[in-house]
Ligand SMILES: Nc1nc2c(ncn2[C@@H]2O[C@H](COP(=O)(O)OP(=O)(O)OP(=O)(O)O)[C@@H](O)[C@H]2O)c(=O)[nH]1
Ligand SMILES: [Mg+2]
């Protein structure tokens with residue numbers, strides 16, 4: 558690969574490893590397209606950058622089909638090979654298997670990749686009514702198992718008069734090695750504070766609920782107002798879903814940031830061992846429980862209860878139940894449903910007995 562091409566692509570995250578993977582990819586097919594990075598996904602087209610210019614391209618239907626077969630899709634952050642046909646239409650021919658990928662489950666349970674090839678994720682949470690440790694743990698459970706470095710960014714520091722109390726609550730709750738910054742997302746100095754996390758050629762993604770300040774932070778990192786921002790509701794600090802699609806932007810220092818819409822009802826696409834790795838404090842305490850299969854509910858000799866914040870344990874158990882429910886076979890699901898029905902009926906019966914209706 559020639560050096561001018563390398564120089565052009567490096568600021569958008571092209572590394573020797575990507576170069577090698579792209580080279581292998583192109584050698585494996587009959588394609589000889591140019592390596593580009595996907596910056597926006599639309600219904601029929603995608604926007605890509607070649608390091609200098611942005612282009613609109615169309616994905617080959619065969620590529621979309623083969624991705625869909627494995628619950629995958631073209632995603633912002635992807636490296637793709639793009640070729641022009643005789644009519645000057647650009648076609649996305651192939652996609653490099655992502656080095657990292659953040660995936661959630663949508664409301665119908667299907668896998669939905671959010672972003673790919675990111676090095677770090679800025680988990681953005683407001684120090685206002687948005688502050689919610691259970692939600693933050695959910696984000697961590699989605700990001701950490703993907704091999705992505707989480708950075709907790711607490712915005713609206715300027716609006717909060719008990720920052721220290723919130724920080725203490727967070728430190729007590731999260732693993733000791735968590736990286737946390739409390740910032741005013743609008744302030745230029747915040748870009749300087751966070752610069753070490755997005756070196757040249759690295760990509761970060763901002764994640765968090767609507768109104769948390771993801772687009773505000775994106776603009777501050779960029780040094781220009783590119784993304785629209787919107788006021789939050791006063792009563793509950795909720796945003797109005799101002800950002801509606803994911804987009805990748807180049808930073809002046811040579812990294813990239815991906816802005817995303819606020820996620821509702823986040824379900825991470827992870828398995829039990831991923832969850833255990835995210836809640837490794839619970840995992841290591843569990844080794845000292847009297848019973849090997851201790852559920853840390855009310856079993857005697859439990860080493861976990863009392864060892865971690867009670868609400869953290871509740872959240873872990875909730876996530877575990879969700880994951881187990883998702884991995885149930887249809888038969889197991891039916892069995893569980895009928896068990897619930899029986900429980901419900903028994904409870905109803907008991908209520909009637911109490912009311913003397915029997
Ligand atoms: N005072 C103050 N306001 C902030 C801060 N961060 C964000 N805001 C404001 O909060 C509101 C929501 O910010 P956005 O950046 O639009 O939030 P978002 O996370 O992008 O929201 P969606 O696009 O809806 O997902 C805007 O009015 C911002 O100006 C902060 O650190 N301090
Ligand atoms: Mg936004």
Ligand SMILES: [Zn+2]
Pocket residue numbers: 843846851852853854856858859860861862
């Ligand atoms: Zn236990």
